[in-house]
Amino acid sequence: MFDKILIANRGEIACRVIRTCRRLGIATVAVYSQADADAQHVRLADEAWPIGGPRPAESYLRGDAILEVALKSGAQAIHPGYGFLSENADFADAVEAAGVVFIGPKAASMRKMGSKAGAKELMQAAGVPVVPGYTGEDQSPDVLQREADAIGYPLMIKAAHGGGGKGMRIVRDSGEFAANLESCQREARNAFGRDRVLLERYVERPRHIEIQVFGDSHGHTLHLNERECSAQRRYQKVLEESPSPFLSAQLRDAMGSAAVLAARAIDYVNAGTVEFIVGQDGGFYFMEINTRLQVEHPVTEFVTGLDLVEWQLRVAAGEALPLAQGQIAQQGHAIEVRLYAEDPDAGFLPGSGRLERLRLPAADQHVRIDSGVIEGDTVTIFYDPMIAKLIVHDADRPRALARLRAALAQCDIAGPKANIEFLERLVRHPAVVEGRIDTGYLDRHLDEFIQAGDTASDDTAQDLLLAAATAQLLVQERQSLERAGASTDPSSPWAIADGWRLGHGSRRSLAFLQGERRLELHAQGSNGNYRIEHADRIHSVEGARNEAGDGLSLRIDGRGRRFTLAMDAGPGNSAGDGRIVVHDGGRRLRLQAVPMYRPERSSAVGTGNRLLAPMPGRVVLVKAAPGDEVEAGQELMVIEAMKMELSLKSPRAGTVAEVRAAAGDFVEADTVLVALAS
Incomplete structure (x- = not known):
């Protein structure tokens, strides 16, 4: 086992790894950006080193700076967490070349999975079921349009590199393909630096089931059963649970075997997740392998009783997997939701700011909290706005849902707006309670989960x-x-x-x-x-x-x-x-x-002649110029903030008088971006 490791990440996953290391007697080294100097992972680690500016590209994506800290601090291994450099094969290679252990799969395995197109071809050759589609290297718009028409609609355009729901579009008609392709490629280029896409037949109303896999360097590969994450909004997971209420025992066994087959096809070592979409008829198809630990891994830990981070460390240190497939337990039911600084009533606009109040339920044998912040900390604009993961476990699914409702009732967040009320409505919704939600349900019926706003309605x-x-x-x-x-006269x-x-x-x-x-x-x-x-x-x-x-x-x-x-x-x-x-x-x-008689301030943000930035962010696209005639609701600018693209539209029809920001500019909230002529 290692004596000291470096965690090349931030937030709750960095805190999570540090706590496991502390239990195992392993010293920890944290790295941090300028925005994270007072962050919890910095305070929890045995030592912490600065690595650059607040933006990820200036800090957590700087593999050279992170590796330099590892060498200077004497860390024997680097745990990448998830996100940032966790699936970067070049970084994994550099770590190994420097004589430091990368706690994750080999770079060669990552490269096989780094391209969704290549991964799909490899899985198909290995006998893993895949969705019909196009994964070719010819990315010319005419070829992609022709292939899309041949596959048929509805169709999914997916960025070939990356994940997290970025660079994905559903196209239902041939005439919509070109515009969606351009948007998808632009988002992929901004998020992952590459704009290659693949095309797939879109499976209507699918379930999203993922299988946790583990491999070691001794030739052993196994799975730790499934997690279902069909409750999604715009491809972002909202609720994860294990076991899936949809799978039969036979389907569970078949998917587990397929996941192990997929892992073996790329000589996989350490923790990974094989993701499948499952049709209503039970047919399942390979989506991708996430070559890292997943955000929702605590769900698997609750039902198996295992510490997956400890398994990662032991496998990276050269040990064999602690258990065989037949020894993997599955006890009770676990559910995870994520508390975000976001405003569901405003289109889930991400938020930022100081956590003036953060009340979460006490952790016990039924409730677990994974968080990288405490009351008084700041949710910064530079990173994902997740505040905490709330995970519950009980003997069966109805009890776990009841446990989750009770835990959410104890949550209270003041400062940035949060999604607690949205989650409370979610876990009481019949589609969730009855276990019949599919990946598109939330997007199709979002109004069922959003605050009605009428206090006297019932x-x-x-x-x-x-x-x-x-x-x-x-x-x-x-x-x-x-x-x-x-006072001097208390009886007055x-x-x-x-x-x-x-x-x-x-x-x-x-x-x-x-x-x-x-x-x-x-x-x-x-x-x-x-x-x-x-x-x-x-x-x-x-x-x-x-x-x-x-x-x-x-x-x-x-x-x-x-x-x-x-x-x-x-x-x-x-x-x-x-x-x-x-x-x-x-x-x-x-x-x-x-106060009853205080004059109310106007809530208007302008006169209708100005387009304002709804939050701090970076301008990625400007679609207007002075003199342009625009319609009400026409997209004028796109900004990126907290890993999300926001489309900014004209407040009315008129003529553009000024454009006050250019692509690449960083703007503060309420900055005037476009002014219309009066």
């Missing part, structure tokens, strides 16, 4: 709002008593916070913002007993009490209810201007309490 939503208002009233009363107690009637005034009954008004929507409520009463008016309806609240652990119990119109609360005071530690999150165990409501 009784549950109304109860959540009433609970938030009640919590606010109780806090106001407590603060008034505290101020009275600190003016210190009572019941809203009473001479000549009429008590009445207090409350205001909240739910996104951009303002909500107003009016309350009478005190000490946990109120009549609250909202949307022309009056409700009685009785017996309201704050409980230990941020709980609130009360009766609403005679029905007993209990909620959990998260309340953050606003400026001056005032309850009149803070964040409130109310949860009833199945649904949450997120509000911003604001």
